[in-house]
Amino acid sequence: VTNTDIARDAILEDLRIRFQANDKTVKPLDPKTAHHWWNVGLQKNCYSGSGIMQCPICKVGKLRYSRNSYNGHVHAACSTKECVRWME
Numbered sequence: 001v002t003n004t005d006i007a008r009d010a011i012l013e014d015l016r017i018r019f020q021a022n023d024k025t026v027k028p029l030d031p032k033t034a035h036h037w038w039n040v041g042l043q044k045n046c047y048s049g050s051g052i053m054q055c056p057i058c059k060v061g062k063l064r065y066s067r068n069s070y071n072g073h074v075h076a077a078c079s080t081k082e083c084v085r086w087m088e
């Protein structure tokens with residue numbers, strides 16, 4: 001398990017919590033685009049949106065993220081130099 005895997009899981013959990021807290025900027029899966037979601041592997045959930053959270057890797061940086069509603073791809077970057085940063 002890589003730091004990117006851990007950070008990605010934390011982002012999906014953050015989106016789930018925000019959706020359940022009635023955050024209208026977080027969207028559930030649109031069934032019309034569902035078939036695009038599986039090319040990044042099995043998904044733990046299908047909520048999409050963007051946000052900023054405390055970084056679960058370095059614990060001090062701010063992790064900015066965005067999850068695409070069309071295909072579930074996650075882009076994220078921590079404010080700490082040399083911490084996690086990726087695009088799918």
Ligand SMILES: [Zn+2]
Nearest residue numbers: 055058078083
């Ligand atoms: Zn970090």
